[in-house]
Amino acid sequence: MRSTFFIIGLLLASSLEAASCPYTAGTTARKAAAHHCDDLEPKARVASCRLGQELFSSKELSFDRKASCASCHLPQKDYGDAQARPELRGLGLSLSRTIRLSDVARRVAPYFWNGRAQSLEGAVFWPLYQKREMGADPETLTKFGGGTKVALALSDYLSTLNSADAAWDRYLAGDCQAMSPKAIEGAKIFHASHCENCHLGAEFSGDQVVSYHYENLPQDFFINEESRYGQDWELHTGSIKTDVTLKVKAPSLRNLYAPFGQFGQGSDLFQYLESHEKQVFTPENKSLSDTERSAIVHYLSEGLRSHPESKKTEDHL
Ligand code: HEC
Numbered sequence: 001m002r003s004t005f006f007i008i009g010l011l012l013a014s015s016l017e018a019a020s021c022p023y024t025a026g027t028t029a030r031k032a033a034a035h036h037c038d039d040l041e042p043k044a045r046v047a048s049c050r051l052g053q054e055l056f057s058s059k060e061l062s063f064d065r066k067a068s069c070a071s072c073h074l075p076q077k078d079y080g081d082a083q084a085r086p087e088l089r090g091l092g093l094s095l096s097r098t099i100r101l102s103d104v105a106r107r108v109a110p111y112f113w114n115g116r117a118q119s120l121e122g123a124v125f126w127p128l129y130q131k132r133e134m135g136a137d138p139e140t141l142t143k144f145g146g147g148t149k150v151a152l153a154l155s156d157y158l159s160t161l162n163s164a165d166a167a168w169d170r171y172l173a174g175d176c177q178a179m180s181p182k183a184i185e186g187a188k189i190f191h192a193s194h195c196e197n198c199h200l201g202a203e204f205s206g207d208q209v210v211s212y213h214y215e216n217l218p219q220d221f222f223i224n225e226e227s228r229y230g231q232d233w234e235l236h237t238g239s240i241k242t243d244v245t246l247k248v249k250a251p252s253l254r255n256l257y258a259p260f261g262q263f264g265q266g267s268d269l270f271q272y273l274e275s276h277e278k279q280v281f282t283p284e285n286k287s288l289s290d291t292e293r294s295a296i297v298h299y300l301s302e303g304l305r306s307h308p309e310s311k312k313t314e315d316h317l
């Protein structure tokens with residue numbers, strides 16, 4: 001009995017400690033998530049997830065047997081590729097930067113830079129059928145049970161690609177030493193600058209698209225073809241411009257890698273933020289000083305990076 005009280009006392013003490021970290025107001029803690037197929041419920045999803053895991057790195061799904069999802073979504077880069085544009089099959093791809101898939105199921109819809117998919121299962125159909133990515137043919141899909149089964153299997157697997165907790169998560173859970181004073185200062189400035197208007201919740205990503213202005217894009221982004229999935233018209237009118245305004249979903253700020261932005265237009269986080277502020281700050285925002293911006297860089301790169309980098313790298317080795 002006494003030991004029960006002791007344990008309750010300890011629990012109370014640790015939750016009091018959590019409340020005593022200097023800066024946690026108005027923030028959202030992450031919920032626990034699956035890291036392996038075996039963690040999924042109901043059990044039918046376990047088998048589906050295992051099929052998805054196999055298909056994710058299988059080149060058999062692609063029309064030319066030369067690519068898999070993992071060719072662009074690299075496990076060691078949090079399932080992104082850290083390139084401005086994916087290099088696949090040597091094609092001149094007019095695609096944007098690959099979106100990191102770690103924590104994708106923890107993020108809220110819509111999916112893709114231009115928010116064209118309203119569910120994760122729906123999102124998977126795009127790379128599955130698009131020739132730029134997999135271009136899977138009907139016979140191959142039938143071999144694995146059909147397009148719907150394959151898309152569900154892949155999305156079940158994607159729902160296990162969750163990163164380990166970052167320093168910020170440990171800080172929110174009461175480990176006040178988890179982040180340096182500069183990173184904590186960065187968290188405060190992040191909050192005070194209303195970055196969370198677009199980078200919401202525990203994953204710091206958007207729940208809708210916003211208008212975003214891009215300057216000095218390379219000419220080969222402007223190609224005269226069917227617009228990218230019925231959106232982003234401005235890129236496909238055939239007239240070469242340097243500036244466009246597109247509808248864009250704010251990406252997650254966890255586990256950032258250079259280059260930054262939809263088109264990989266920023267190579268340095270500090271400089272990227274300087275130009276980003278000009279696009280997203282409203283007249284009420286006061287512009288950030290170099291010291292404030294540098295504190296935000298600390299928060300993002302030190303506080304929101306998971307260790308180990310990816311919990312699931314070993315699956316693909
Ligand atoms: C040619 C490289 C490439 C291949 C191969 C590829 N992807 Fe992607 N993936 C991308 C790019 C680029 C984006 C961003 C595209 C956009 O927003 O229009 C993306 C975005 C996504 C997204 C949206 C993530 C989000 O948070 O919005 C999902 C889901 C996804 N890919 C899953 C897959 C799956 C599953 C496969 C295999 C069937 C796959 N991808 C194959 C490059 C690739």
Ligand code: HEC
Nearest residue numbers: 193194195197198210212248249250251260261262263280
């Ligand atoms: C009005 C909505 C909005 C606000 C407010 C906003 N962002 Fe963003 N953020 C976006 C969008 C949209 C993008 C994608 C832009 C691009 O393609 O360059 C983005 C991209 C980013 C990126 C690049 C991520 C990557 O993966 O390349 C960083 C870093 C970032 N924002 C940080 C911040 C910070 C810090 C603040 C507050 C000072 C902030 N954002 C405020 C909408 C917003």
